[in-house]
Amino acid sequence: MDVEHGDVWEALRPLCARVMSVPPEAVVPQARLVADLGADSLDITELEVASEELFGVSLKGTDKAGVSTVGDVADLIVRLRTHDAHSPLAR
Numbered sequence: 001m002d003v004e005h006g007d008v009w010e011a012l013r014p015l016c017a018r019v020m021s022v023p024p025e026a027v028v029p030q031a032r033l034v035a036d037l038g039a040d041s042l043d044i045t046e047l048e049v050a051s052e053e054l055f056g057v058s059l060k061g062t063d064k065a066g067v068s069t070v071g072d073v074a075d076l077i078v079r080l081r082t083h084d085a086h087s088p089l090a091r
Contacts, residue, residue, distance in 0.1 A: 004078050004081065004082070005074060005075075005078050008055065008074050008077050008078050008081075009029075009074050011054055011055070012051070012070065012073060012074050012077070013027045013070075014027075015047070015050055015051070015054060016033075016037065016047065016070055016073075019039075019043055019046050019047045019050060020033075020037045020038060020039050020043050020047075022037050022038070027070055028070065029069065029070055029071030029074065030069055030070075030071060031069060031070050032068050032069050033047075033067075033068060033069065033070065033073070034068070037070075047073070051073070051077060055077050055080075055081060056081070057077060057080040057081055058080070059076070059080070062076065062080065064076070
């Protein structure tokens with residue numbers, strides 16, 4: 001896990017625990033948002049909004065079809081942050 005991914009994980013884990021009302025120990029990279037953590041559509045929306053605010057990325061318009069685990073969410077955020085950092089508009 002690189003530094004960027006580690007930073008995202010450290011902030012994402014307690015956020016997921018709070019939004020889904022589960023103990024932080026249950027939030028592991030392979031935990032499925034719906035099947036393992038019991039997230040419903042409102043939880044997913046709340047997680048998206050909170051992630052956008054916390055990480056400064058926009059999840060609107062992103063393909064979330066393959067995002068089913070907490071690790072997938074972290075990967076998506078890292079990709080978006082990396083993409084934004086390399087965007088010509090970021091300079």
